[in-house]
Amino acid sequence: xxxxxxxxxxxxxxxxxxxxxxxxxxxxxxxxxxxxxxxxxxxxxxxxxxxxxxxxxxxxxxxxxxxxxxxxxxxxxxxxxxxxxxxxxxxxxxxxxxxxxxxxxxxxxxxxxxxxxxxxxxxxxxxxxxxxxxxxxxxxxxxxxxxxxxxxxxxxxxxxxxxxxxxxxxxxxxxxxxxxxxxxxxxxxxxxxxxxxxxxxxxxxxxxxxxxxxxxxxxxxxxxxxxxxxxxxxxxxxxxxxxxxxxxxxxxxxxxxxxxxxxxxxxxxxxxxxxxxxxxxxxxxxxxxxxxxxxxxxxxxxxxxxxxxxxxxxxxxxxxxxxxxxxxxxxxxxxxxxxxxxxxxxxxxxxxxxxxxxxxxxxxxxxxxxxxxxxxxxxxx
Amino acid sequence: xxxxxxxxxxxxxxxxxxxxxxxxxxxxxxxxxxxxxxxxxxxxxxxxxxxxxxxxxxxxxxxxxxxxxxxxxxxxxxxxxxxxxxxxxxxxxxxxxxxxxxxxxxxxxxxxxxxxxxxxxxxxxxxxxxxxxxxxxxxxxxxxxxxxxxxxxxxxxxxxxxxxxxxxxxxxxxxxxxxxxxxxxxxxxxxxxxxxxxxxxxxxxxxxxxxxxxxxxxxxxxxxxxxxxxxxxxxxxxxxxxxxxxxxxxxxxxxxxxxxxxxxxxxxxxxxxxxxxxxxxxxxxxxxxxxxxxxxxxxxxxxxxxxxxxxxxxxxxxxxxxxxxxxxxxxxxxxxxxxxxxxxxxxxxxxxxxxxxxxxxxxxxxxxxxxxxxxxxxxxxxxxxxxxxxxxxxxxxxxxxxxxxxxxxxxxxxxxxxxxxxxxxxxxxxxxxxxxxxx
Numbered sequence: 001x002x003x004x005x006x007x008x009x010x011x012x013x014x015x016x017x018x019x020x021x022x023x024x025x026x027x028x029x030x031x032x033x034x035x036x037x038x039x040x041x042x043x044x045x046x047x048x049x050x051x052x053x054x055x056x057x058x059x060x061x062x063x064x065x066x067x068x069x070x071x072x073x074x075x076x077x078x079x080x081x082x083x084x085x086x087x088x089x090x091x092x093x094x095x096x097x098x099x100x101x102x103x104x105x106x107x108x109x110x111x112x113x114x115x116x117x118x119x120x121x122x123x124x125x126x127x128x129x130x131x132x133x134x135x136x137x138x139x140x141x142x143x144x145x146x147x148x149x150x151x152x153x154x155x156x157x158x159x160x161x162x163x164x165x166x167x168x169x170x171x172x173x174x175x176x177x178x179x180x181x182x183x184x185x186x187x188x189x190x191x192x193x194x195x196x197x198x199x200x201x202x203x204x205x206x207x208x209x210x211x212x213x214x215x216x217x218x219x220x221x222x223x224x225x226x227x228x229x230x231x232x233x234x235x236x237x238x239x240x241x242x243x244x245x246x247x248x249x250x251x252x253x254x255x256x257x258x259x260x261x262x263x264x265x266x267x268x269x270x271x272x273x274x275x276x277x278x279x280x281x282x283x284x285x286x287x288x289x290x291x292x293x294x295x296x297x298x299x300x301x302x303x304x305x306x307x308x309x310x311x312x313x314x315x316x317x318x319x320x321x322x323x324x325x326x327x328x329x330x331x332x333x334x335x336x337x338x339x340x341x342x343x344x345x346x347x348x349x350x351x352x353x354x355x356x357x358x359x360x361x362x363x364x365x366x367x368x369x370x371x372x373x374x375x376x377x378x379x380x381x
Numbered sequence: 382x383x384x385x386x387x388x389x390x391x392x393x394x395x396x397x398x399x400x401x402x403x404x405x406x407x408x409x410x411x412x413x414x415x416x417x418x419x420x421x422x423x424x425x426x427x428x429x430x431x432x433x434x435x436x437x438x439x440x441x442x443x444x445x446x447x448x449x450x451x452x453x454x455x456x457x458x459x460x461x462x463x464x465x466x467x468x469x470x471x472x473x474x475x476x477x478x479x480x481x482x483x484x485x486x487x488x489x490x491x492x493x494x495x496x497x498x499x500x501x502x503x504x505x506x507x508x509x510x511x512x513x514x515x516x517x518x519x520x521x522x523x524x525x526x527x528x529x530x531x532x533x534x535x536x537x538x539x540x541x542x543x544x545x546x547x548x549x550x551x552x553x554x555x556x557x558x559x560x561x562x563x564x565x566x567x568x569x570x571x572x573x574x575x576x577x578x579x580x581x582x583x584x585x586x587x588x589x590x591x592x593x594x595x596x597x598x599x600x601x602x603x604x605x606x607x608x609x610x611x612x613x614x615x616x617x618x619x620x621x622x623x624x625x626x627x628x629x630x631x632x633x634x635x636x637x638x639x640x641x642x643x644x645x646x647x648x649x650x651x652x653x654x655x656x657x658x659x660x661x662x663x664x665x666x667x668x669x670x671x672x673x674x675x676x677x678x679x680x681x682x683x684x685x686x687x688x689x690x691x692x693x694x695x696x697x698x699x700x701x702x703x704x705x706x707x708x709x710x711x712x713x714x715x716x717x718x719x720x721x722x723x724x725x726x727x728x729x730x731x732x733x734x735x736x737x738x739x740x741x742x743x744x745x746x747x748x749x750x751x752x753x754x755x756x757x758x759x760x761x762x763x764x765x766x767x768x769x770x771x772x773x774x775x776x777x778x779x780x781x782x783x784x785x786x787x788x789x790x791x792x793x794x795x796x797x798x799x800x801x802x803x804x805x806x807x808x809x810x811x812x813x814x815x816x817x818x819x820x
Contacts, residue, residue, distance in 0.1 A: 002420055003528070004505070008535040013455040018538035020583035023484035026572045029491050030562060039561035039570065043696040046645040054563050055413075062563065070401040072523070074408035074428070075500035075509045082493035082500075095489040095513055096560070097607050104563075123403035125394025136646030148438035149431070150464060150480065150523055152446045157438065160393055167396030177649030192714035193516045198611035198722075229758070233718040261716060269448045276442030289611050291603035291618075293664050293689045296610050298720050302444045310439040311389040311493060333652050334643075334664060334689070368719050 019035070031092035033062045033106050037233035049176055050132035051115055054110070064102050067118050067130040068141045068173060071099040072159050074150065084130075088114050097249030098141040098183075100134045136176035139169050139324075144186035145194040147205070152269075153187035153262045155279040156308050161316065162186050162213070165203065168317040169324060179331035179340070182324065183288070190261045200337040201320060202284035202299045209278035210258040211271035215241050219249040222268035232269040233257045259365070281306045281316050285323060286338025297338050300372075302350070304360035321357070326352040345380045383409070384426055385433030389440065394603035404642050405432055408509045419505055423474075423526045427508045430474030431524070434466055445472075452479055452527050454534040458589040460545030461530055478508070478524040481533060482546035484579070485520050487572035487599075488559040498541050517596065518544035518556030518607075544583075550593050550759075552585040557599035558606040565695065567601035568619025568687065568704040569732035575599045577738055578745070591749075592756035592765075602700065603688050609709070609723070614762050615707040615748065616723040617732075617741070621701035624681040625690070632657075632677050643693050661690050705731045708744055710774065711763030721763040724771055726778070728785045747778035 009015050023156035027035065037056035044054040048304075052064040085093040085103060088110065094102040103118075105111045118130040134140040142165060146149065165184065170180060187194035188205040196202035218224070228236045228251065234327030235257035241250050251271075254354035264271045283306070287299030302323075306315045323337075330352060341349040350357045382407070393402045409428040412421065424430070434445050449463030462480040469476035483499070499520070508524035515521040525533065537543050546554035557575035561567040578597060579586070584594075598613035600606060600636060602620075609616035634640045635655055641648060642655045657672050669683035670690050677697070679690075691698045708730060709723030726748075730740055748762065751774060756765045766774050775782060784790075800807045 001422060004420060004422060004532075006532040006535040007539065010531065013531070016539075017456075019456060019544070021538060021542065021544045022579045022583055022586075023486045023544060023576070024495075024542055025576055026487040026490060026562070029486050029495065031490075034490070034562050039567070041561075041563060041565040041567075044644050045641070046648065049649070054565070060623060064563070068399060070399040070404060071512050071514075071515065072401040072404070073511055073513055074404050074411075075504050075511070076408050076411050077404050078496055078500050078511065078513070082496050085493045091493045093491055093493070095491070097489075097518075097556075099513065123394070123400055124407065125391075125400050125403035127394060127403060128397050129398040129399055131397060135732070136643070136648070138649070143516060146512075148435055148444050148446075150446060150478070152444060152448050152464075154444050157435070160390075160439070162398060163393050163396070163398055163402075166398035173398075175649040176646055181646075187714075191716050195516065195608070195612045195714045196607065197714050197720035225783045257764045263717060266448075274443040279442060287611075289605045289608045291605065291610075291687050292692060293666055293687055296605070296722055298722075308442050310442070311392045323665065333647060333660065333692075365719060366490055 027094070030307065031062075031090060031104055033060055034092075034104065035068065036060065037062075046135050046176070047173055048107075048115075049138070050135055051111060052135060061106070061108075063108050065105070065111055065114050065118065065132060066096070066100050066102050066134050068128075068134055069099055069101055070128070070163070071141075071144065080129070084114075084118070089361065094142075096134075098134070098143055100141050101130065104195045107135065112342070131170070131174060133174040137178045137180050138174075138176045139172035139178070139182045139184060141173070142166060142184045142186050143196075143205075145188045145192075147188040151188065153191060153265060155207045155272075155274065156188050156281055157310070158186050158188045158194075158205075160311055161203055161281070161313055164312045164317050165320055172324065173218045178324075178328055179333055180336045182327070182337060184320075191263075191266070196284065196287075197298055198287035198289050198296060199299050200285065200288065203316065203320075203321065204282045204284060206282045206305065207260040207262060207273045207279050208305065209273060209275045210253055210255045210260070211264055211273040213250060214251065214270035214272070215248050215250045216243055218268065218270035221270050221339055224251060226251065227251055227264050227268040227271065230263045232261060232263060233259055236264055236343055239251050276308070280308050281313065283316070283319055286341050288338055290336075293334065294336070294339050300338075300346075301361055302353075302355060304358060322355070323353050346379055383432075384429035386435060387432050387436040390432060390436050402432070405510065412509060415587055422506045422529055422532075423508065423524075425474075427474035427478070427513070427524060430472040431508070431510065434468060434472045434475060437468065437471075438447060446478075449479075452530060454530050454545070457545060457587045458664060459548040459551050459587060462522070462548055475494075475508075476525060477526045479527065479530070480547055481507070481522040481525060481530070482515065482554065483520040483537065484544045484546045484554050485514055485556075487557040487575040487579075488562050489514065489518075490559070490562060495541065495543075502533065502536050502541070506536075506791065517546075517553050519554045543757055545587070546644070547586045549589045550591045551589040551595070552582050552591070553594055553596045555579050555597035555599065556607050558601050560599070560601040564601065566604060566619075566691065566700060568621055568700055569617075569706050570734070571599035571601040571617070571619065573730055573734060574617060574738060574741070576744070577734075581742065582745075585749075591753065593759045593761050595749075595752075595762065598764055604688055604692065609712075611712050611722060612714075613712055613723065614710065615745065616712060617706045618709065619704065619706050620686055620703045622729060623701040623703040625679050625684065625701055627677050627698040628697050628699075629676050629680065633675065635694050635697055640694075640696055644695050661693050673811065688691065705729050708741070710748060711761070711766045713761045713763045718764050718767065721767075724766065725786050726775065727780055730782055742776060744780070748774070751777035
């Protein structure tokens with residue numbers, strides 16, 4: 001490999017340097033029909049799953065074909081997406097917050113043709129490249145994190161759990177037969193880059209074993225006061241140990257206080273906590289972000305632990321399917337999963353979803369825990 | 382012939398959902414073939430090695446990525462996340478595999494020209510693998526080596542007129558919904574405000590000076606498509622102050638079954654004929670929506686702008702005209718002190734491009750001044766608010782106190798009165814007191 005210079009001169013880093021320019025203005029990327037009707041949209045319709053029609057005051061209409069992606073994508077795939085956008089959409093496209101792609105056209109017939117075309121594209125392994133759907137009262141694409149693909153703190157994989165889940169609920173992505181949208185999110189550790197704390201269904205990687213202390217290296221790799229300060233429960237204190245007759249400055253951990261958040265490991269690489277048996281998945285449900293009808297709500301833990309049974313996490317997908325089925329059968333039109341569970345009562349939720357209620361599901365973390373206990377004699381048998 | 386055997390990952394190629402394994406394999410093959418004859422600037426087989434190390438994780442149930450080291454580009458304290466593999470001998474192609482965050486355009490609209498240029502850059506100087514997009518909104522370029530960072534930055538800024546995104550204890554790359562570009566619910570231009578604040582606060586974005594990370598998100602209406610209320614330290618959520626506009630003819634069309642409710646979102650199941658009383662009147666959270674004598678009447682003063690009626694009958698009902706946004710503060714994921722939603726700081730503020738959004742910037746800077754003064758190391762502003770009280774923030778930013786800022790008033794009378802709030806002085810003479818009260 002011969003190093004190819006971009007023009008950057010390492011001896012004079014400031015020469016011709018351009019910095020602090022931010023992204024380009026978004027209007028550089030707007031398709032003519034979008035630009036012409038900016039701020040003047042009148043209404044929209046979902047013509048069929050994955051196909052939206054937006055009508056502007058001018059009478060213009062734009063047809064959007066939405067398709068799912070794996071989020072982790074190669075430049076080969078992005079170039080293929082560009083080929084499609086060049087051929088069908090004047091060289092424009094859009095990504096959604098939930099990792100879907102939107103192709104926009106001004107002709108309804110062509111939009112339907114494009115939907116058919118996209119549904120015909122498959123990877124060599126057999127899966128769809130661009131499955132059309134993700135609209136209305138169904139399951140849209142999963143927002144997720146890096147997992148074992150690219151992160152140092154995960155307790156599970158993200159791309160694999162997402163693939164397994166979307167395979168299991170695929171018919172809900174391509175149809176709109178649920179009572180309301182179901183938003184699934186995945187975060188591979190408690191740090192929640194994916195912020196799954198307000199999702200209808202949240203898949204969360206968790207650790208269950210306290211950190212291993214790498215005594216002989218800790219003081220060289222970490223600032224001990226930072227590691228101590230990182231612990232939200234005050235379980236870590238400075239300490240000294242003798243290993244093979246040599247004294248080391250290190251930390252000691254009160255293991256019964258550990259909540260397995262991994263915050264110490266983020267501050268100190270000598271405190272790893274990943275473990276094949278210890279790590280796995282918790283499932284949370286009933287969160288939402290929209291202000292529609294009810295207030296935004298946090299997700300609640302309903303399954304404290306499921307094993308990392310790679311490559312397809314069957315225990316996890318079974319529970320998700322069970323919850324979705326009970327919700328689909330029991331909820332009213334427009335009722336989000338959490339609103340349904342609240343209406344029927346959480347005691348009923350565990351019954352209809354056939355999930356065990358265990359001690360781990362009663363909150364014991366600080367003040368907010370109290371507000372989740374039942375302070376009334378109103379409950380259901 | 383694949384470089385590593387991946388029997389577990391291979392099982393993720395079947396099933397309908399797009400397989401990331403198939404895609405990474407396709408990239409591994411494309412780089413092995415190298416039809417364009419590129420002189421790959423990092424190991425050509427890095428996608429193959431990525432599959433190898435991932436297969437190892439699928440086998441042993443543990444990650445094989447180490448902590449990021451300090452890597453980046455000159456003058457910036459963020460935008461690149463160092464990443465090293467903990468089995469570099471087995472997987473040399475990904476031994477060094479740093480992430481580059483690239484600022485995305487507001488609303489994530491793209492031209493193919495821009496994406497193709499990015500692909501060319503990343504093909505040559507990186508792994509050819511990306512995330513479209515990261516959770517915060519950036520374009521994430523997944524895996525390159527340190528000597529390429531300045532080159533990538535140079536080409537990105539010089540050839541693509543685009544910057545890196547944020548990481549570390551700084552302003553993270555702000556994100557907006559599609560807003561006015563293609564949505565009739567947009568109460569303000571979320572993309573323009575996102576772009577403007579991103580440009581205004583480039584220094585805060587690239588050079589960490591905060592106690593911890595800080596996120597802006599811009600939702601143009603209370604439906605919240607970019608999750609501002611849950612995921613951003615400052616959430617800007619569109620709203621209005623006047624009346625929902627009603628088209629009674631379109632109402633009749635919904636009631637008569639000529640237009641599908643909720644824009645057709647429930648078309649996959651037979652829910653029966655649209656029942657405006659059951660589906661809208663009875664679900665209105667403030668009971669302000671009436672349907673009488675074939676006409677809709679809304680008591681707008683009582684409306685809480687939840688969007689339900691508008692979402693259900695988008696052709697009949699439209700957001701009001703006196704538009705702006707609400708600002709909420711302090712949302713974050715559970716680490717460390719439990720999850721937090723944004724709390725309503727400013728019920729209504731004008732989103733005024735003509736004065737360069739000055740009123741909003743005043744709030745932003747007031748919030749930052751308080752947090753940078755009071756916040757502890759690695760403390761999100763939501764946690765500072767919990768520690769010092771919401772009223773302290775409201776006061777510091779100079780916003781009027783308003784009952785809209787609380788769900789309900791406090792449950793306890795332990796008010797921390799200040800001396801200057803009480804008539805007379807706190808310093809009193811015990812002897813004077815004793816003249817009135819015997820010991």
